[in-house]
Amino acid sequence: MTETTTHRSWNRREAEIKWDDKSPLTISVETREGVIETRHGRFVGGAADGVEVVELDTGVMRVMVLPTRGMAIWKLESEGVRFGWDSPISGPVHPSLVPTxxxxxxxxxxxxxxxxxxxxxESNGAPEHNEQGQLVYPLHGRIGNLAADSLSIEYDEASGRLELIGEVIEARLFFKRLRLKSRLRVHAGSHRVYVMDDVTNELSTPSTMQLLYHINIGLPVLENGAVLEAPIEELAPKNDLSAGEIGSWNQFGEPEVGYQERVYFAKLCHDDSNETTTMIRSKDRARGMAVTYNVSKLPHFILWKNTAAESDGYVIGMEPATNFPNRRSFESEQDRVVTIEPGETASFRLSLLPLINEKAVEKTSQRIKELSEHASVVIHEQPRQGWTEGL
Incomplete structure (x- = not known):
């Protein structure tokens, strides 16, 4: 088996990846739309040791996928612009080292x-403890720290389409067995990546679930003067601290030492197909990241605003979700959990589009304006009852 080792400056440290040139997941496909390539390997050393990685290269975009970490997208690079963020941790971290x-x-x-x-x-929000103080649901659940198996690649030479497919099982005897089948789709010559997830309840009794996509952007897109554009139907701050910035909820400043995170809950306008789009763009409108998704299955949107010092994690999060990330019991009381019958599948679809020039940003901005042109926008200056727990 032939292996090559390269170093990638995706993060502030040099990430060592041992690529496997003979892996069936390392391929090059000539299509009518151009060449599309994939590479398969594993990280070597430190907290990342053993983390599996698959790189998808469309010719204009490279996507780094982490099957070991629930099929997460680690980083994305398009036309020389990096999309991601610098966390204080030295990731990617192997799930065995994450004390969920x-x-x-x-x-x-x-x-x-x-x-x-x-x-x-099973849950996607704040941690929840029982009356005895024992942890019942950890922060953001388990799926991001479970490894995928049954990895495969499918492609179509005529259309230039390629999909990386992986399955992640979240299970506990007597309680649950949920299978996430994830397809990450790209096209040769295209900047867009599609996330196509199907969650199946494999028990003989009904099950409930929650799902939130934590999409995180830092430098160079996030900067002083960057803006989030979204077709708001209704929006409210999560807490009193967030309410203090309600007048500038979608505007971002420079990195600030001691900044405490702000969070905003929203519902977005959509088109006749139930699709909506939001984006973060740079101050000069020269670059950005757009997220498009279907609100019929992901009816809620969360903005996580964390413009702390660079060393502390300068980042914002665009988060389409089935619910708001409160404690699971509260969300269940508000009927914001998804029920899946035995053998039934719930499907979730979204796409990411890195915007690498002013024309692409303006096109997305126009799309957002069209979605909201007939909306009666409601902005709450204080946390909204039923959305924030404890009111």
Whole structure:
């Protein structure tokens, strides 16, 4: 088996990846739309040791996928612009080193540095403890720290389409067995990546689930003067701290030492096909990231605003979700959990489009304006009852 080792400056450290040139997941396909290539390998050394990685190269975009971390998208690079963020941790971190169930319920944060990470499947919000103080649901759930198997690649030479497919099972005897089948689709010569997830309940009794896509952008797109554009139907701050910036909820400043995160909950306008789009763009409108998704299955949107010092994690999160990320019991009371019957599948679809010039940003901005041109926008200056727990 032939192996090559390269170093990639995706993060502030040099990430060593041992690529496997003989892997069936390392291929080059000539299509009518151009050549599309994939590489398969594993990280070597440190907290990343053993983490599996698949790189998808469309000719204009490279996507780094982490099957070991729930099929997360670690980083994306398009036309020389990097899309992702610099977390204080040295990721990617192997799930075996992430203490998901440590008593505070916050262990998930020790592995968090991806561009796209799924939160769920049993729960996706704040940690929850029972009356005895025992952890019941950890922060953001388990799926992001479970490894995928059954990896495969499918492609179509005529259309230039290629899909990386992986399956992740979240299970516990007597309680649950949820199978996530994820397809990450790209096309030769295209900047867009599609995330196509199907969650199946494999038990003989009904099950409930939650899912949130934590999509995180830092430098160079996030900067002083960057803006989030979204077709808002209704929006409210999560808490009093967030309410203090309600007048500038979608505007981002320079990195600030001691900045505490702000969070905003929203519902977005959509078209006749139930699709909506939001984006973060740079101050000069020269670059950005657009997220398009279907609100029939992901009816809620969360903005995570964390413009802290660069060393502390200068980042914002665009988060389409089945619910708001409160404690699971509260979300269940508000009927914001998804019920899946035995053998039934719930499907979730979204896409990411890196915007690498002013024309692409303007096209997306126009799309967002069209979605909201007839909307009666409601902006709450204080947390909204039924959306924020404890009101």
């Amino acid at each position: 169930f440590e008593p505070s319920g916050l262990g998930w944060l020790e592995g968090f540095d991806e561009l796209v990470v799924r939160c769920g499947l």
